[in-house]
Amino acid sequence: MKIEALGHSAFIATIDREDGTPFRLLADPWLDDHVIGDVGGRFPRIRADWSNMAPIDGIWISHSHTDHLCPYSLLQLHRQLEGNPRLLIPTSLRYLKSILSEFLPDWPITVLEQDSAMDLGGIRARAFFNVREDATNEDDCMILLLDNGQDALLSEADAVLPMQDPAVREMVGELLIEAGPRQRVFLTTRNELEATMASVDAPDQESRQQVVAHQRGVTAQLAQEEIIPNGATSCPWQAQGTVRIIIGQGISLPHEVVGCWNRVLFPVRLEDRARIEQEAVTRENLPLQVMALHGGESVSVDSGILSPVTPVPGLEVLDQESQRHFDPETEIVADFPVAPLRDEQRDATTQH
Template identity: 30%
Template sequence: MKIDFLGHSVVLIHMPVDKGETIILSDCWLSDYATGDYMARNPSIKFDFAKLPKIDAIYLSHPHCDHFDPYSLMELFSHQKPDILLPETSSFLKPLLEEYLNAHVIILKHNKKENLYGLTFRAFSFAVPYHTNEDDVMMLSIASKSEIVFLEVDAAVPDTEESYQTLYSLFTEKQYQTCVYVAVRNELEALFASLEATSPNDRKNKLKEYRIKRRDEMAYEYDKFEESDIPEIWRVANLTKIYIGQGMIVPPDAAPDLLELSSPFPLSEVVSEEKKIAQEYKRNLRFIAQEPGKSVHINGTKSELREIDYLEKLEKYPVTLRMDKTVRVHRKDKPVYPRKENIKEQKEKIIKLLNERFLPHQLSSLMDPLKMIVSNKKSRNYVIEVRYGTAESYETVYYGWSFTSIWFTEMNLEKEDSDERYWATDIIDFMEGRQDMFSTMLHFFPEGKQIRLWNMMGLPFLNSDFVYKKIQLHFKLASQNHTSKDWVMPAILDNISTGS
């Protein structure tokens, strides 16, 4: 098989079949900016569409903007019309794909084999004992008679017997000549630790702690099988593990001085570290840190890197890490999109959000239960502070919940030590698709404040209407010839700055 790495989490997979080859694009973020994260793509790529091979299908693993980008899809569909493979967890978005792309959409169901284009596809939605913003991600396996590739896409395989049994059986149900596992490692936590450090020494300490934590996590991937009867995928013969990812940076047009802080744990070092660990545990794995703009040709245990001929442009920003640099990101304490709104209507929407979504979610959370949060507070109140208006003129409302309450209600307080603090306009923007969970790139959060409400709004299924509005908004803008840059850059320039 051949795997073209197009940057971040996007790969184009070529697999031989009886009559030629089948070509699958896994995820589709090819434009220069991420509209939810307000980040830039690195590298920036442009296709020579005359040379781009005919794609049989695009797999859209989940509706985060760096995997499911309406701007990229609209451009690609203006040149060719592949099928869309959509996981059932995102099937509520099928009408938008049909409306804006006139696409033929095939729904992939959990653990159900689909024979398409001469290959066998299986998507997986593993059960986990907690909620994450990637609950809707479905991982994918693609198999021919002699080859198999498994794509993590953008989620970690859960630490459960079910998932390990499934993975092992996938790779061993046939005597595959070539076995490939594609892992995504974006290391965004390290990136923001580097960007937001208050001093060079703070950066050094944070990144040291992060690397120790990541090394422990890597070692656990092998150690957990040492005293277990669960079959281990890392012992599968002929297995090659390919690492991709790390394609997001703060837009250099707005903050070129941050490029020297934007490579805190590069993919090559991630692979080098895991290679050492695998050797310590005596695993005979082959690792590849795939480079954007390169194609890896794999046959059994042999691999070769080659150039991709259909790329017209591949512009890599020179990211490095300078520990001594004193620059950092600064965010303005204001709504991302300040404007005058009907405050009465905003209040109605926000109290409904708090009581119909946030309160049931947080009360039922097993990982972070509201009852324990309140029990451990001296005030015995959980308080969310919302500012209605703009930075120049606003009204503050405190919403509180306690054991004496049935619902969140407005508290008649002049000042309260709130647990969370937001601008009302940002919350409304999230509900209407103009922001998402990762738009915190633009947000100023006072030190010590939680963002439980914001994180809850980013949970799949509970908030599918927010996701639908977001995807619909960007399809509409893309259809009017707007670009991802048009959306991202004005907001970046208006909300962040850099300095010591």
């Protein structure tokens, strides 16, 4: 298997079909430079030369947020990709099927239902929701599981399964080990936004250092709880051949205005999360391998062994991680306009 990170939650996964030919899936293709209109910016910005990449067989959209379902990116892909990849959408996006068909003609559209397996031509696809008691803004996000009978890929996206829960870990372990008895990749998106928001909201340097230290401690505790044995008898972390790959942290301020704010965002980095998890793996003597994968990086997995990271072919990366290393000594503090910007009485009947 191969995972090519395109930044944030976007990636290309290559997994062999049952007959040995490759199946390539493009997931959550937010490839535009901006998001939520122009409120956010993408990091890193990328330029893909699809003519220098292997064909894409399927495109998966995990949920409705515009850093996953980007209309601009889909239209551009429709113009640039060769062939007609199958668009896979969760049942939570079924209501968009007609408009997607209108603007993406010739692309077959398949709706994945909860816990229903589908044959994609030598690849089995299944999807399920992270059902929980507390409501979140990610409840429409479906988790995707692909397998060929020997190798399996689980893409968590923004669902964030509570792997510290023995019942959830047992369920995931049973699914993954059955789907991928030879090897399996657990691909998760982690943004550590609590630390970023605490850093941005800090009124001064000392406060920022305190809240960031606190958030690092919270992250370390939660990360370890997701890894250490918790009584689940079918645990994916305890099975030989499991790899956990961490992507994410692609939403920044727009590049037109970001300035020195890059030194304030993401005080807990992907590599920090991977290091914390790997330390827990080592202490518990687990066979799991954990790594962070940034936009523009590619890694292959063979028999559960990670290859050295290489650049994604055909992809130009315009921004480097070194440009946004967190600086705990920076004195920049937020001085943003605070709503409401207009406080006069307005006529509600004229508003749309």
